[in-house]
Amino acid sequence: MRVILDDVIVRRGSFQLTASGTFSKGVHLVTGPVGSGKSTLALALAGALRPVTGQIVEDGIGSRTLALPFPEYHVTGETLEREVASWGLVPAPVLEAAGLSGRGGEDVLRCSQGELKRLVLSCILAREWDLLILDEPCSSLDCAWKEAFARKLGERRKGITILLTHEDEVLPRVDEIWEIQAGRLASLGRVPEAIPRWSRPPRYIRAALDAGALPENITRKDVRDAVCRTRG
Amino acid sequence: MITITGLFHRVLEIPDLLIPAGRVAVIGPNGGGKTTLLRLLAGIDLPVKGEILIDGVPPRSREVGWVGEQPEREIIFHRVSDEIASPLRFRNDPCPLVDERVKAVAGELGIGGLLGRETRGLSAGEKAKVALGAALAARPDILVLDETDSNLDQESAGAVEGIIRRISCPHVLQATQRMELAARSDHILFLERGRVLHSGSPSAVFTALSGTPFSPPSMWCG
Numbered sequence: 001m002r003v004i005l006d007d008v009i010v011r012r013g014s015f016q017l018t019a020s021g022t023f024s025k026g027v028h029l030v031t032g033p034v035g036s037g038k039s040t041l042a043l044a045l046a047g048a049l050r051p052v053t054g055q056i057v058e059d060g061i062g063s064r065t066l067a068l069p070f071p072e073y074h075v076t077g078e079t080l081e082r083e084v085a086s087w088g089l090v091p092a093p094v095l096e097a098a099g100l101s102g103r104g105g106e107d108v109l110r111c112s113q114g115e116l117k118r119l120v121l122s123c124i125l126a127r128e129w130d131l132l133i134l135d136e137p138c139s140s141l142d143c144a145w146k147e148a149f150a151r152k153l154g155e156r157r158k159g160i161t162i163l164l165t166h167e168d169e170v171l172p173r174v175d176e177i178w179e180i181q182a183g184r185l186a187s188l189g190r191v192p193e194a195i196p197r198w199s200r201p202p203r204y205i206r207a208a209l210d211a212g213a214l215p216e217n218i219t220r221k222d223v224r225d226a227v228c229r230t231r232g
Numbered sequence: 233m234i235t236i237t238g239l240f241h242r243v244l245e246i247p248d249l250l251i252p253a254g255r256v257a258v259i260g261p262n263g264g265g266k267t268t269l270l271r272l273l274a275g276i277d278l279p280v281k282g283e284i285l286i287d288g289v290p291p292r293s294r295e296v297g298w299v300g301e302q303p304e305r306e307i308i309f310h311r312v313s314d315e316i317a318s319p320l321r322f323r324n325d326p327c328p329l330v331d332e333r334v335k336a337v338a339g340e341l342g343i344g345g346l347l348g349r350e351t352r353g354l355s356a357g358e359k360a361k362v363a364l365g366a367a368l369a370a371r372p373d374i375l376v377l378d379e380t381d382s383n384l385d386q387e388s389a390g391a392v393e394g395i396i397r398r399i400s401c402p403h404v405l406q407a408t409q410r411m412e413l414a415a416r417s418d419h420i421l422f423l424e425r426g427r428v429l430h431s432g433s434p435s436a437v438f439t440a441l442s443g444t445p446f447s448p449p450s451m452w453c454g
Binding site: 018021033034035069080088112113114115118136139140141142143146147166168170200202204205220223224227228231 | 383
């Protein structure tokens with residue numbers, strides 16, 4: 001199971017992104033500041049934006065989905081219950097996973113941003129996908145929910161998960177890190193070797209690296225363990 | 233000083249609370265009442281029961297600046313200069329004074345170069361700064377930021393934090409999910425299920441929150 005970006009150039013308005021590389025099975029983190037091209041890449045990977053040159057070749061990909069940064073843009077159900085059902089899922093367990101038990105009859109657009117994110121992410125994570133693309137899935141979530149979803153994402157073993165984010169406080173366990181710089185996507189390699197190559201890591205990782213700690217992965221727990229080990 | 237007495241409003245139950253002047257971080261889980269409290273402090277909503285006084289005066293009698301979670305959805309004018317000028321024009325300040333103040337605020341925020349630009353074409357970080365410019369134009373007594381940093385990367389969030397540290401606004405209340413940012417504030421309120429569970433200095437509040445997802449990296453390893 002692979003997605004191969006073969007000298008791809010994608011354009012959106014005057015912005016251009018160049019990308020080459022192979023996304024294989026596992027969890028991939030694509031980072032870069034706001035406006036660097038993460039959403040453009042997400043749309044191209046999802047097939048919603050056609051490259052102007054090069055090609056995106058898929059190998060063994062059947063089911064796929066894209067989570068947009070603002071969930072209100074892709075809800076279709078009128079109520080929380082109907083939204084869950086629209087994903088082909090039984091509402092009660094998904095609502096429970098989203099911390100929204102007993103609210104199935106409520107208008108979906110009366111949810112707060114955080115609640116809507118929880119609802120849509122819980123629907124997405126309740127299903128298996130060969131290719132799961134998540135564009136800023138954790139913005140609007142509080143620290144506890146960010147950790148809960150990061151844990152679930154890091155546990156995904158089936159399929160290819162591509163997380164595109166500038167999140168700088170809570171990240172999942174990942175297999176490979178990619179960075180977009182000056183309109184170009186490049187793989188930094190597999191974790192943990194990729195971590196010191198990261199040019200703009202979140203502050204908690206930068207602080208750990210500066211203190212001489214090399215975490216095994218990029219979750220807060222991995223980094224905390226590495227820092228505390230270094231301090232003895 | 234902000235005093236809250238006998239406050240009952242939607243999810244909020246705050247019998248008594250004193251919030252000192254300075255930069256105050258409002259933290260806690262989603263749905264805990266952060267936005268509800270900030271809207272009351274900004275005078276956008278009035279409490280069903282209870283009283284809020286900012287230096288002895290209700291919020292609606294104070295000059296308030298507000299920036300929400302998605303600043304681009306609050307921007308209403310096409311040009312950056314018009315957006316920043318809006319609160320001054322709405323209260324009919326004389327044009328020369330408005331122009332002067334817009335330039336001064338843009339200078340303070342380091343966005344003088346954006347004044348002639350269209351708001352639509354700005355980056356998320358630039359939009360947040362423009363919204364902040366509009367919020368600060370009328371020299372507010374209280375500036376309220378409701379997770380304004382949630383869609384910003386760490387560079388833009390850092391730039392916004394730098395601005396907030398430089399300005400002279402007596403009360404700045406900022407809801408955030410960035411615990412390191414909260415750790416650098418003067419005072420923290422931790423809200424959960426409508427109650428203020430912790431109110432105090434960053435070190436006191438984060439000691440109480442040790443071992444929870446709300447503990448910032450700088451407090452790790454004891």
